[in-house]
Amino acid sequence: MTSPAPIAEPRETPRLELAAVPALSIDSVSHSYGPRRALTDVSFNVQPASFTALLGLNGAGKSTLFSLITRLFGIQAGRVAIFGHDISNTPGEALRLLGVVFQPRTLDLDLSLTQNLLYHAALHGISRREAASRSAELLGRIGLSERAGSKVRDLSGGQMRRLEIARALLHRPRLLLLDEPTVGLDVKARADIIGHVRQLVTEQGIGVLWATHLFDEVMPNDDLVVLHQGKVLAQGPMSRVVTEVGAQDVNTAFMRLTGAQAMPGGIA
Amino acid sequence: MSSITTREAPRGFSSAEYMTCLTGIVWREGLRFLHQRERFVSALVRPLVWLFIFAAGFRQVLGISIIPPYETYILYEVYIAPGLMAMIQLFNGMQSSLSMVYDREMGNMRTLLVSPLPRGFLLFCKLLAGTAVSLLQVYAFLLIAWFWDITPPPSGYLTVLPALILSGLMLGSLGMLISSGIKQLENFAGVMNFVIFPMFFASSALYPLWRVQEGSPYLYYLCEANPFTHAVELIRFALYGQINWVSLAVVAICTIVFMIGAIFAYDPSRGLARRGPAGGEG
Numbered sequence: 001m002t003s004p005a006p007i008a009e010p011r012e013t014p015r016l017e018l019a020a021v022p023a024l025s026i027d028s029v030s031h032s033y034g035p036r037r038a039l040t041d042v043s044f045n046v047q048p049a050s051f052t053a054l055l056g057l058n059g060a061g062k063s064t065l066f067s068l069i070t071r072l073f074g075i076q077a078g079r080v081a082i083f084g085h086d087i088s089n090t091p092g093e094a095l096r097l098l099g100v101v102f103q104p105r106t107l108d109l110d111l112s113l114t115q116n117l118l119y120h121a122a123l124h125g126i127s128r129r130e131a132a133s134r135s136a137e138l139l140g141r142i143g144l145s146e147r148a149g150s151k152v153r154d155l156s157g158g159q160m161r162r163l164e165i166a167r168a169l170l171h172r173p174r175l176l177l178l179d180e181p182t183v184g185l186d187v188k189a190r191a192d193i194i195g196h197v198r199q200l201v202t203e204q205g206i207g208v209l210w211a212t213h214l215f216d217e218v219m220p221n222d223d224l225v226v227l228h229q230g231k232v233l234a235q236g237p238m239s240r241v242v243t244e245v246g247a248q249d250v251n252t253a254f255m256r257l258t259g260a261q262a263m264p265g266g267i268a
Numbered sequence: 269m270s271s272i273t274t275r276e277a278p279r280g281f282s283s284a285e286y287m288t289c290l291t292g293i294v295w296r297e298g299l300r301f302l303h304q305r306e307r308f309v310s311a312l313v314r315p316l317v318w319l320f321i322f323a324a325g326f327r328q329v330l331g332i333s334i335i336p337p338y339e340t341y342i343l344y345e346v347y348i349a350p351g352l353m354a355m356i357q358l359f360n361g362m363q364s365s366l367s368m369v370y371d372r373e374m375g376n377m378r379t380l381l382v383s384p385l386p387r388g389f390l391l392f393c394k395l396l397a398g399t400a401v402s403l404l405q406v407y408a409f410l411l412i413a414w415f416w417d418i419t420p421p422p423s424g425y426l427t428v429l430p431a432l433i434l435s436g437l438m439l440g441s442l443g444m445l446i447s448s449g450i451k452q453l454e455n456f457a458g459v460m461n462f463v464i465f466p467m468f469f470a471s472s473a474l475y476p477l478w479r480v481q482e483g484s485p486y487l488y489y490l491c492e493a494n495p496f497t498h499a500v501e502l503i504r505f506a507l508y509g510q511i512n513w514v515s516l517a518v519v520a521i522c523t524i525v526f527m528i529g530a531i532f533a534y535d536p537s538r539g540l541a542r543r544g545p546a547g548g549e550g
Contacts, residue, residue: 070382074535092281095384106379108296110303115296122292123383123390125285 021084023048023175023207024069029078031064031230038064039230042078046223048174049205051198053218053238055254056227062211063103065227066179070100082175096124099168103179105160107167109153113144116152117167124171131170138166142196158189165196175207176200182217190217215251224250228258281385289385290393297397301404311359311405312412315352319416323348335476337508349410349418350504351473354496356409357402357432357439358467362459364398365443381534388531395444395527399436406432424507431506431516435499438519441526442495448533471497472504495522 024046031039039061046052056062067073069080071091080087085094107116114135121131139145142162144155152160161181168176178197182190194217200206210217218224224238234241234257238250247253301307327344334341368377383390410418410425420428446459468474470487471494481488491497498515505512 070378072378072381092384092386095382098382100378100382102378108300111296111299115299119292119296120379122288122295123380123385125281125288125385127284127288 022046022081023050023083024209025079025081025084026065026069027079027081029065029068029075029080031061031068031073031076037230039068042227042230042232044225044232044235046175046207046209048207049201050223051201051208051210051219051221052223052225054209054211054225054227055213055215055218055250056211057213057258059229060227061230062227063179064230066100066102066177066211069177070098071095096171097174099171099173099176101161101164101168101176101178101181103181103183105164107152107160107164110151112149112151113139113155113163114148116163117170120167121170126171134170138170142166156189158185158192161185161189161193162196165193169200173206175209177209177211179211180213181210182212182214215249215254218250226254226257233257286385286389289383289390290396293380293390293393294397294400297394297401298404301401307363308405308408311356312408314359315356315409316412318348318352318355319345319413319418333476335478337505337510337512343417345413345416346418347476348474349413350507351468351471351500353406353409353428353432353503354435354439354473354500355468356405357399357436357499358464358496360398360402360405361436361439361441361443362446362464363443364394364401364440365447365459368394368444368447387534391444391531391534392527395437395440395530398440398443399433402436402440403429403432420507421509423509427509428503428506431502434516434519434523435502438495438499438523438526441523441530444530445526445533448530467494467496470494471500473497473500495519498522 022045026042026044029039029042030037042061042065044052054062054065064073068075069082069087071087071094075088082094082097085097087094108119111119114132117135117138118128118131121134122128126134136145136148139148142165144159144163144166147155147159152163155163165176165178165181176197181197182193185193197208197210198219201208212218218238220237220239222238224235224241225232226234226241234245234253236244242248242250242253245253245256247256323345338346380390380394381387407425442463446463470491472491473496477488477491477497480491495518498512498518501512502515502519505515
């Protein structure tokens with residue numbers, strides 16, 4: 001696993017001309033659980049080949065937003081589209097372009113690594129032969145080829161996460177959602193996962209939405225969306241957001257925006 | 269940069285993709301079942317306890333007159349065998365529903381539901397997979413029961429198959445419908461008390477309904493209205509190469525109603541959406 005690759009390309013200029021259709025478009029989305037309002041008029045885009053960090057405290061509405069994008073819940077108000085495909089009207093076409101890594105582990109612990117991948121491939125209608133070759137290739141890329149036949153239960157937390165990311169890429173999506181993927185991992189495993197995902201952005205042009213409450217996972221070139229109590233408080237390139245708030249770093253910027261108390265490295 | 273810049277035209281899904289998805293879901297359910305040996309053993313032990321102990325004790329108490337599809341006097345064990353086959357499927361259907369609640373709590377359900385194929389189709393595949401697992405259990409039970417002198421005609425093992433598939437689908441979709449209303453795993457005890465036991469005892473599984481009618485006419489009507497009774501009778505007749513048309517109609521209609529209900533309950537804009545967040549809220 002390599003360290004995070006810097007994004008060399010200058011931001012905003014040529015890509016905006018190229019990217020007529022955003023990888024993910026969230027437009028005026030609101031959601032309530034009964035009387036409790038979880039999201040209020042949330043709007044932002046994720047561009048192809050970009051890394052967008054969705055920063056928010058626990059309970060900010062990140063998981064609700066992910067549930068709406070993945071069609072686990074129906075959209076109550078607003079619109080969500082993946083490469084222009086509306087998730088409510090054409091869910092099949094939208095979900096085909098989407099890869100997801102959920103916050104809770106979603107692997108079958110008693111099945112082998114390959115079996116887990118083959119099952120996911122089947123859910124996307126990928127033929128057995130094609131699925132087997134893609135699985136072998138992806139396991140090689142995440143350095144787990146030798147464990148292909150082992151039970152998932154025997155993997156470490158970091159290895160499981162890498163497997164989940166490989167699984168999310170099996171059907172070759174163009175948008176990847178990750179919901180706090182580094183929670184509970186050690187420093188090395190965290191760095192590996194972040195490096196791997198950033199590589200996907202630069203090398204394969206995948207658009208990434210990375211939900212987190214850990215500031216040190218956000219880089220100056222990333223797009224940033226600050227979500228607090230169901231509302232978007234700020235969005236744009238991280239360096240711009242920090243400057244606009246008049247802060248020195250993302251930590252302070254976040255605290256100023258939300259009025260929360262500063263914590264070293266992130267917020268619990 | 270290899271970014272996609274234009275919206276692609278929808279291409280839909282081919283029948284081969286649907287088949288791959290179906291076989292994948294059945295294959296995974298089968299693998300999971302094989303890995304859970306305790307589940308297989310307990311699925312077999314339960315009906316065998318009824319057969320070896322309960323039936324042996326009740327043999328002298330309950331006389332069975334000749335009723336269709338039987339053409340001679342039969343032992344009590346022979347009478348309750350179809351009921352126990354249906355019981356295996358009832359438990360399996362409810363256990364699949366339990367696993368769906370578990371999957372939903374643990375997040376596995378999400379991997380199924382983010383598949384781009386239509387959600388109704390995915391749930392149908394899941395039902396079919398659960399039914400396939402119940403067939404393994406039922407045939408294992410029939411094999412052991414054969415040594416206990418429960419010997420339906422050899423062709424019966426084949427003719428009972430379509431009946432078992434239909435009853436398996438009915439009980440599975442009932443389980444799925446119930447699972448959509450259960451928020452936590454702990455509530456399965458409630459399912460045992462309020463669904464499994466009443467359905468099993470208020471049916472023709474353990475005693476012929478004419479016997480029930482002698483005891484209580486109201487209970488008789490209740491048993492007649494119980495879809496489980498018709499699942500049992502459908503299996504009973506099919507095991508002897510006959511079709512009980514009334515039971516077939518009831519089971520078919522109930523299967524459709526329960527299945528539509530379950531698909532409706534898992535519709536993102538209705539069922540689950542009414543509830544709170546499924547995973548960790550963040």
